Amino acid sequence: xxxxxxxxxxSLIMRRNISKTVEALGHKVxxxxxxxxxxxxxxxxxxxxxxxxxxxxxxxxxxxxxxxIIGLNKEAKIVMVTAHGQGDMVxxxxxxxxxxxxxxxxxxxxxxxxxxxxxxxxxxxAEQIHEQSELPRNEEIVLLEAGKEE
Numbered sequence: 001x002x003x004x005x006x007x008x009x010x011s012l013i014m015r016r017n018i019s020k021t022v023e024a025l026g027h028k029v030x031x032x033x034x035x036x037x038x039x040x041x042x043x044x045x046x047x048x049x050x051x052x053x054x055x056x057x058x059x060x061x062x063x064x065x066x067x068x069i070i071g072l073n074k075e076a077k078i079v080m081v082t083a084h085g086q087g088d089m090v091x092x093x094x095x096x097x098x099x100x101x102x103x104x105x106x107x108x109x110x111x112x113x114x115x116x117x118x119x120x121x122x123x124x125x126a127e128q129i130h131e132q133s134e135l136p137r138n139e140e141i142v143l144l145e146a147g148k149e150e
Contacts, residue, residue: 001122003027003115006046008039008053008065009081014104018052018081021108025115036065043069043076050118051078052102055089063093070097077118081106 005022007029009015019029030046033039037060039053051069055062062080069076080093080101090101099118102110115122 001119003049003119003122004030004046006031006033006039006042006048006051008033008036008051008057008062010034010054010057014054014081018106021106021111022052024108025112027115036060036062036068039065040068040072044072047073049077050115051076052081053078053098055080055082055086055093063089063096066093066096066098079114079118 005027007015007018007022009018009032012034015032015034019032022029027050030048031042033042035057036053039051040060042048043051053062053065057065060068062082066078066080069078074097076097078093078098080090080098081104082090082101083104093101100114102114
């Protein structure tokens with residue numbers, strides 16, 4: 001089973017890095033959003049299987065977006081992708097309905113583990129890492145995020 005994934009982050013570089021990692025596992029990114037407000041609208045329209053979302057964003061933060069998406073669909077699967085030091089906000093997001101969280105920079109191994117926990121019915125062979133996928137190196141992510149272009 002190939003998951004349809006919505007990627008939400010205010011950083012274009014981070015959205016692209018998360019998207020490449022998702023696609024490297026053989027899943028499909030159906031759209032990217034730059035804030036929670038856009039995420040809620042896209043969720044309602046596209047009904048993705050999984051949302052990968054940052055917590056701190058302009059317009060509408062990730063916690064508010066989780067509440068709004070869960071309001072649309074109590075079964076929505078949302079993984080928060082967040083920076084170190086946001087533990088209190090992660091707990092709030094989980095209490096609001098998020099399925100889990102991952103720390104930046106995103107690890108393909110951790111993402112695969114999260115997907116397997118949330119979607120245990122997906123056969124493991126469906127999640128072979130696509131060798132031809134060009135994954136960003138972690139040091140690139142950290143350096144690019146330090147200079148955050150948006």
